[in-house]
Amino acid sequence: MLVARPKAYTKTFYIPGLLIGMKTTLQHLILNLLHIRKIPTIQYPFQKRERSPRFKGLHILTKKLDGSIRCTSCMLCQTACPAQCIKITASENEDPKVEKFPISFQIDLLRCVMCGYCEEACPVDAIRMGQEYEWANFAESNYILDKEFLSNRPSLKGGVISKLPT
Amino acid sequence: MSTDSKEKVKIIIDGKEVLAPKGENLLKVLLENKAAVPHYCYHPGLSIAGACRMCFVEVEGQPRPLISCNATVSEGMAVKTTTEKVKEIQKWNLAFHLINHPLDCPICDQAGECGLQNYYMKHGKYNSDMQENKVLKRKVISIGDHIMLDTERCILCSRCVRFFDEVPKTSEMAIFNRGDRSEIGTFQDKALNNNYTLNSVDICPVGALTSKDFRFKKRVWFLKDVDSVCPGCSTGCNVTVSFDPIEKRTYRMRPRLNEEVNSYWMCDYGRLRYKQTEPENRILAPLKKVKGNLLPIDWKNAHTEWKEILKESSELAVLVTPQYTSEELEAVYHFFTQTVKTQAIFHTIEAQKLSDAVIDELLLRQDKNPNSQGLLSIAKKYNLENQDLFYFEQQLKTKSWKTLVVFAPQDPQSIPNFLSWLEKGQNISKKILIGTHISHATPFFDLILPTLTFVEKNGTFVNFKNMEQKINAATRSVEEAKPIAEVLCL
Numbered sequence: 001m002l003v004a005r006p007k008a009y010t011k012t013f014y015i016p017g018l019l020i021g022m023k024t025t026l027q028h029l030i031l032n033l034l035h036i037r038k039i040p041t042i043q044y045p046f047q048k049r050e051r052s053p054r055f056k057g058l059h060i061l062t063k064k065l066d067g068s069i070r071c072t073s074c075m076l077c078q079t080a081c082p083a084q085c086i087k088i089t090a091s092e093n094e095d096p097k098v099e100k101f102p103i104s105f106q107i108d109l110l111r112c113v114m115c116g117y118c119e120e121a122c123p124v125d126a127i128r129m130g131q132e133y134e135w136a137n138f139a140e141s142n143y144i145l146d147k148e149f150l151s152n153r154p155s156l157k158g159g160v161i162s163k164l165p166t
Numbered sequence: 167m168s169t170d171s172k173e174k175v176k177i178i179i180d181g182k183e184v185l186a187p188k189g190e191n192l193l194k195v196l197l198e199n200k201a202a203v204p205h206y207c208y209h210p211g212l213s214i215a216g217a218c219r220m221c222f223v224e225v226e227g228q229p230r231p232l233i234s235c236n237a238t239v240s241e242g243m244a245v246k247t248t249t250e251k252v253k254e255i256q257k258w259n260l261a262f263h264l265i266n267h268p269l270d271c272p273i274c275d276q277a278g279e280c281g282l283q284n285y286y287m288k289h290g291k292y293n294s295d296m297q298e299n300k301v302l303k304r305k306v307i308s309i310g311d312h313i314m315l316d317t318e319r320c321i322l323c324s325r326c327v328r329f330f331d332e333v334p335k336t337s338e339m340a341i342f343n344r345g346d347r348s349e350i351g352t353f354q355d356k357a358l359n360n361n362y363t364l365n366s367v368d369i370c371p372v373g374a375l376t377s378k379d380f381r382f383k384k385r386v387w388f389l390k391d392v393d394s395v396c397p398g399c400s401t402g403c404n405v406t407v408s409f410d411p412i413e414k415r416t417y418r419m420r421p422r423l424n425e426e427v428n429s430y431w432m433c434d435y436g437r438l439r440y441k442q443t444e445p446e447n448r449i450l451a452p453l454k455k456v457k458g459n460l461l462p463i464d465w466k467n468a469h470t471e472w473k474e475i476l477k478e479s480s481e482l483a484v485l486v487t488p489q490y491t492s493e494e495l496e497a498v499y500h501f502f503t504q505t506v507k508t509q510a511i512f513h514t515i516e517a518q519k520l521s522d523a524v525i526d527e528l529l530l531r532q533d534k535n536p537n538s539q540g541l542l543s544i545a546k547k548y549n550l551e552n553q554d555l556f557y558f559e560q561q562l563k564t565k566s567w568k569t570l571v572v573f574a575p576q577d578p579q580s581i582p583n584f585l586s587w588l589e590k591g592q593n594i595s596k597k598i599l600i601g602t603h604i605s606h607a608t609p610f611f612d613l614i615l616p617t618l619t620f621v622e623k624n625g626t627f628v629n630f631k632n633m634e635q636k637i638n639a640a641t642r643s644v645e646e647a648k649p650i651a652e653v654l655c656l
Contacts (some may be wrong), residue, residue: 072272072273073273073382074271074272074273074277074385075385075388076272079385079387079388090382090383091382092381092382096305096306097305099270099273099305099306100273100382123272124272
């Protein structure tokens, strides 16, 4: 089948578009060079963006006033979790007033989708989403967070105490 | 007591006409006709208490609503279960029940199947106006080997009290104190001492009585239920097996209604039989003895090994225990009589145990095998019913068998003296064990093939009354285990 070749002048149609693009680029270059406008870029590791207080970062297990873990291992976060990243093992506490506590509480951070449903589901304000978001690491096994890390990691400076009545 | 013999009368339930036996309990008839009347203290297997005041209905011609559990059916009764007045009663009655309830659902094992939770979502949904402090009572009291008591959660329906009065007839529990300080318990917190204690956990509509065995193990909404039959003894109680489909593990067994066998109950011994299915003591892979050590092999090697043994063996004996389903036993008898062509198939049924009556208050029998009658009828079919364990031990002295195939019990406690002849049978060169559990006798065998426990297979158990009852597969705790038919016909 024969196809008619397009006329030669049609090849030059890209030139106006190119010029419009170049104009935009030059405009931005000049504006940024002369500091006429604030640049949105920040110098990341030295300078950090401000986050909303509702930011969903690394999980925190809160503590009671006496410093013990607040979680009662009711498994509601585990039930609500859409990624199934929480694994709790409940156990009998020596104190009959506490009765049930998590002997292990693991969050698989690689599975977690940071939706915050665990925080919503918790009836005793035991799990919260914190502000940290820099968790680059070398091994996959380091991403399975245990109870000690979630409640007592150095950046929490002794842990977060929830003041809600028990 | 069959309801068929009673005269049937017409009654009207919420405008719908139904036939009901005259003089029958009204709440029972309502529940049978799918009217969702809330109730706590009424249990079809127990007497009437009228303690919870939840089952109010309006009956035409009566001046005020009445509790349906204490009413009887009479001709032309017009019952209304969903009027505004009834709803109001149910709502504020529930509020009354919850006044002193501690609301510790996060740590309560009953959460998810709790009468208070369910009825609050269905009939309650009020805002509590209670200004006073809650009355605090005692919590975490151990009563007996299986039960944990929490008097604070109790709503004083008295089901457990009536249960111990009426079913095991031990009258161990009672309500102490008066008014809002009333609490259930045993005298001076004495341990409950009978074989039916865990039924009180089932019938408790709230979390006051919880099972120590199930305590904090699993939330109930993660579990799935399958209908099955208890393998603990020849009574064959109908049960529901609860298992976690993700973890592939069985967590509990609860009785299921069957008027002819176990009614609403089952014994603690049988209830804990599910522990035999846990992978901890199981044979996890086929094992072969190499230079005195049992080493795991794959099924392909086990296959060739088994084939060679069958080919070589001219003198082969088989020992069967009545712990397998009828289908499996039929397969065993058929395979060894038709394919291998041996008549030396022995069973371990003890004849004097078969006729024995119950050995505890209600249900447990001395014959701890679920399928003795099934095995006996299949053995009769092949004319081998006289070859029992005693006969086997006698034959062991005279005959010179080269190969022995043992179908081990799935519950090692059920036939404790089952392998007492092992020392005498030294001249048997090849011993093969087909079973589920590792025991002290396992090292004596040359080839060990894992098979399934009762929660992992479908089949039939025949109980002491010759009733055939079906068991259903729940989950496979041991991946490598295979059903008997596959093991035999490898």
